[in-house]
Amino acid sequence: xxxxxxxxxxxxxxxxxxxxxxxxxxxxxxxxxxxxxxxxxxxxxxxxxxxxxxxxxxxxxxxxxxxxxxxxxxxxxxxxxxxxxxxxxxxxxxxxxxxxxxxxxxxxxxxxxxxxxxxxxxxxxxxxxxxxxxxxxxxxxxxxxxxxxxxxxxxxxxxxxxxxxxxxxxxxxxxxxxxxxxxxxxxxxxxxxxxxxxxxxxxxxxxxxxxxxxxxxxxxxxxxxxxxxxxxxxxxxxxxxxxxxxxxxxxxxxxxxxxxxxxxxxxxxxxxxxxxxxxxxxxxxxxxxxxxxxxxxxxxxxxxxxxxxxxxxxxxxxxxxxxxxxxxxxxxxxxxxxxxxxxxxxxxxxxxxxxxxxxxxxxxxxxxxxxxxxxxxxxxxxxxxxxxxxxxxxxxxxxxxxxxxxxxxxxxxxxxxxxxxxxxxxxxxxxxxxxxxxxxxxxxxxxxxxxxxxxxxxxxxxxxxxxxxxxx
Amino acid sequence: xxxxxxxxxxxxxxxxxxxxxxxxxxxxxxxxxxxxxxxxxxxxxxxxxxxxxxxxxxxxxxxxxxxxxxxxxxxxxxxxxxxxxxxxxxxxxxxxxxxxxxxxxxxxxxxxxxxxxxxxxxxxxxxxxxxxxxxxxxxxxxxxxxxxxxxxxxxxxxxxxxxxxxxxxxxxxxxxxxxxxxxxxxxxxxxxxxxxxxxxxxxxxxxxxxxxxxxxxxxxxxxxxxxxxxxxxxxxxxxxxxxxxxxxxxxxxxxxxxxxxxxxxxxxxxxxxxxxxxxxxxxxxxxxxxxxxxxxxxxxxxxxxxxxxxxxxxxxxxxxxxxxxxxxxxxxxxxxxxxxxxxxxxxxxxxxxxxxxxxxxxxxxxxxxxxxxxxxxxxxxxxxxxxxxxxxxxxxxxxxxxxxxxxxxxxxxxxxxxxxxxxxxxxxxxxxxxxxxxxxxxxxxxxxxxxxxxxxxxxxxxxxxxxxxxxx
Numbered sequence: 016x017x018x019x020x021x022x023x024x025x026x027x028x029x030x031x032x033x034x035x036x037x038x039x040x041x042x043x044x045x046x047x048x049x050x051x052x053x054x055x056x057x058x059x060x061x062x063x064x065x066x067x068x069x070x071x072x073x074x075x076x077x078x079x080x081x082x083x084x085x086x087x088x089x090x091x092x093x094x095x096x097x098x099x100x101x102x103x104x105x106x107x108x109x110x111x112x113x114x115x116x117x118x119x120x121x122x123x124x125x126x127x128x129x130x131x132x133x134x135x136x137x138x139x140x141x142x143x144x145x146x147x148x149x150x151x152x153x154x155x156x157x158x159x160x161x162x163x164x165x166x167x168x169x170x171x172x173x174x175x176x177x178x179x180x181x182x183x184x185x186x187x188x189x190x191x192x193x194x195x196x197x198x199x200x201x202x203x204x205x206x207x208x209x210x211x212x213x214x215x216x217x218x219x220x221x222x223x224x225x226x227x228x229x230x231x232x233x234x235x236x237x238x239x240x241x242x243x244x245x246x247x248x249x250x251x252x253x254x255x256x257x258x259x260x261x262x263x264x265x266x267x268x269x270x271x272x273x274x275x276x277x278x279x280x281x282x283x284x285x286x287x288x289x290x291x292x293x294x295x296x297x298x299x300x301x302x303x304x305x306x307x308x309x310x311x312x313x314x315x316x317x318x319x320x321x322x323x324x325x326x327x328x329x330x331x332x333x334x335x336x337x338x339x340x341x342x343x344x345x346x347x348x349x350x351x352x353x354x355x356x357x358x359x360x361x362x363x364x365x366x367x368x369x370x371x372x373x374x375x376x377x378x379x380x381x382x383x384x385x386x387x388x389x390x391x392x393x394x395x396x397x398x399x400x401x402x403x404x405x406x407x408x409x410x411x412x413x414x415x416x417x418x419x420x421x422x423x424x425x426x427x428x429x430x431x432x433x434x435x436x437x438x439x440x441x442x443x444x445x446x447x448x449x450x451x452x453x454x455x456x457x458x459x460x461x462x463x464x465x466x467x468x469x470x471x472x473x474x475x476x477x478x479x480x481x482x483x484x485x486x487x
Numbered sequence: 488x489x490x491x492x493x494x495x496x497x498x499x500x501x502x503x504x505x506x507x508x509x510x511x512x513x514x515x516x517x518x519x520x521x522x523x524x525x526x527x528x529x530x531x532x533x534x535x536x537x538x539x540x541x542x543x544x545x546x547x548x549x550x551x552x553x554x555x556x557x558x559x560x561x562x563x564x565x566x567x568x569x570x571x572x573x574x575x576x577x578x579x580x581x582x583x584x585x586x587x588x589x590x591x592x593x594x595x596x597x598x599x600x601x602x603x604x605x606x607x608x609x610x611x612x613x614x615x616x617x618x619x620x621x622x623x624x625x626x627x628x629x630x631x632x633x634x635x636x637x638x639x640x641x642x643x644x645x646x647x648x649x650x651x652x653x654x655x656x657x658x659x660x661x662x663x664x665x666x667x668x669x670x671x672x673x674x675x676x677x678x679x680x681x682x683x684x685x686x687x688x689x690x691x692x693x694x695x696x697x698x699x700x701x702x703x704x705x706x707x708x709x710x711x712x713x714x715x716x717x718x719x720x721x722x723x724x725x726x727x728x729x730x731x732x733x734x735x736x737x738x739x740x741x742x743x744x745x746x747x748x749x750x751x752x753x754x755x756x757x758x759x760x761x762x763x764x765x766x767x768x769x770x771x772x773x774x775x776x777x778x779x780x781x782x783x784x785x786x787x788x789x790x791x792x793x794x795x796x797x798x799x800x801x802x803x804x805x806x807x808x809x810x811x812x813x814x815x816x817x818x819x820x821x822x823x824x825x826x827x828x829x830x831x832x833x834x835x836x837x838x839x840x841x842x843x844x845x846x847x848x849x850x851x852x853x854x855x856x857x858x859x860x861x862x863x864x865x866x867x868x869x870x871x872x873x874x875x876x877x878x879x880x881x882x883x884x885x886x887x888x889x890x891x892x893x894x895x896x897x898x899x900x901x902x903x904x905x906x907x908x909x910x911x912x913x914x915x916x917x918x919x920x921x922x923x924x925x926x927x928x929x930x931x932x933x934x935x936x937x938x939x940x941x942x943x944x945x946x947x948x949x950x951x952x953x954x955x956x957x958x959x
Contacts (some may be wrong), residue, residue: 021871035796082730125704163623164943189683221590294664298672309828309831311821311827311828312821320814322810323813323814323815324812324813324814324832324839325814325816326509326813326814326815326816326817326825326828327816327817328815328816328817328818328821328822328825328828329817329820329821330805330818332815332817333802333805335814335816339795340795340796341794341796341797341798342796342797342798342807342809342814343791343796343797343798343800344798344800344802344805344807344816345797345798345799345800345801345802346800346801346802348801349783349784349800349801350800351656352783353798353800353879354802355783356781356798356800359781360796365796372678381538382857384857384864385854385855385866386857387890387891387931388891389890389891389907390890390891390907390931390933392856392864392866392890392933394856394857396865412908414888414910416886416888416935416937418859418861418862418864418935418937419859419860419861419862422933429734433860435861435937436884436937438886438910438935440910453850459859459862461862461864461933461935463888463890463910463933465888465907467892467910
């Protein structure tokens, strides 16, 4: 940490993104989805900022539940493990920013931070970097700087910034008069005719010391609690007491140090299927087809599926998102209401908003192919060199048939290798462990469970690489 | 066959019903679907007519491909096997009627026939029986009698009948002036204001001898070919040469003996999803929901699924039909165009129009749960007391895990019983046979196939209860 005035990226990646249901789930939120390219949104965000900031200064704040997925998605970037900061529970953005700012201040008091949402879309990387560099210069003068995107059209659902006078620092920066959170359609129509209204991009640049001062001033309870946290110690109990609040509402709407740099890049918070639809490339008649499908005479539709054949006819302004266990069909202007569906599922104690049918695990994934009376069939995929916990089940036996790769099975205190086209039977109460011993090839097994109780909680873990107690 | 002037039911059940895709498939046509109740359409048709005609006089004409499904669906009715007449290929209705009429005439020259489509909906059984009885009386006087349904609204897609003068037999019957096949909306609006236009129900009653005379007169080629067929002998070669033609077009539109009985029952040919929608009971806002689903603010929608959770929002006049491998979403007025989708699939040599994901077999069914590189996972269900062929595969091995019931496995020339939670390995080239030895319980096994070629045609059959050569 030798660079004076070094700039750190702080990527906020703790969101649950229920607005992209059924593609997003609680355990597969928007930032981890590949909605626009082969890179997920968080991967795109890192790829973009690392053109300016070395990976050792890229910090990620996320929910503890996402640790394995984050590591999987970050593996190619070589971001140090210690740069991943885990929130024990989601508390909105102000506590996350405060936590990182405080840790960073202890290590590097002269540092600056650029706070970036993990799940937004930005298209012109050069314009983006230019804006950050300008904002950094302004931030060095003690401002809390936001990037204000020049509005391209009258978008509802966004936050707007009204600027005041220009700042005299040889930079094209403005003082901020006020933030307007999701204004009405009428107001927006007026805003975009003027030159002093911008979209709030949620990208902020400031000196670590200044944001801490402002937190102390405007959110003193949060400041106090954050200071109780000892680096490298468990802070679950302290975190629990912290009140959730956004950095926008908690600090930016109150502080007198807020400035804005106008930014020209194409930007979207893709807060709904409709806003994604606005951005994706259209075929003839405004159609976006990301599926094996046939359409007859539809206009302006989005069809999204990986699994099945979809035929559409005569539709207009409709969004269809198909996943193995849940399907969404809605008119465009209802896509903001997807949260209501997620709430419904939550209230009914269902799982279609929590997991996908293929459930991600630290060691790989599993898919329940079929459930019947007294049996369950799973396809289990174990990544190279990974292994499940040493475990036993009281109430079920398991048949494993290896269909791809090679399995190393610990069983009856012995170790056995099982190749493709071989099988093994694990009776109830028998400690066992499944491992992929190969370096470059996934292991796939079909697991047939039989017994009178086949839930995930019938796992007694004797040892686990991932320090898990309850869930496999 | 002692009854003089005995009435026989001839149920036409050879249709492919592509208009109900994706619920209907070539191998699961409309007549076999349970669209309105726990009985399939053909089961409803039989239940209805057997109030008037004993099962020994109920004949079914169907395609040879449907023999196993017909037997499965007819098992509770105790219709003799010999009453099922198999067409080697579909030739439309006139050849089917001619074939049955000729066979029937040889057995019972004084007989009458009531010809019934297997896949229409009729709601009031009493009115239906009354109409048949009246029609029979008229038919005994030498008429070809059709039932004309009193039109309830201006339906396109139906055939219409225009009646001429009343017939003097003390019966409310009319001579038919002409048939109008699918008239325009304009014409229909005029028709339904008058009293002499009716829907052509496709239900016909006539003396066997009279229809044969008329076939001889108007379709002499067909008559000649039908007479070449020897009862109980293979007639594939003769059948191949027969030209397809409908009984309506071939006979009824030409014969001078055609009469009509007005019928008051509620009737629909349910020729499309839209027409089914017209008939099914609506919830609030005209919604028909046959699925695990949540709707917000939609109007007049049909949602049909057995598998997954479906969320709909803000839709109007939309039909959604979801199956495990194909999904249809269309506006109501496009539902007549479903054939186009089926044609597309046919042209692309796909299978989503032929089979369902769960494929019906004479011994039960199988579902492909997953296919990967070098493996295929199936759930196989064998009905009580049924067995697969004695077979071997050159290019694949099979692991079977019994998950329900008991399997009798013939293997290495020995017989072995395998119970739930046990498994067996069948290497390539090993003759084997799988059987459900139990009387009342299905057998379910998970079959994991491994090998470099996993298609259905790698089956060498050594013996088969169902006389099949190619497909398992």
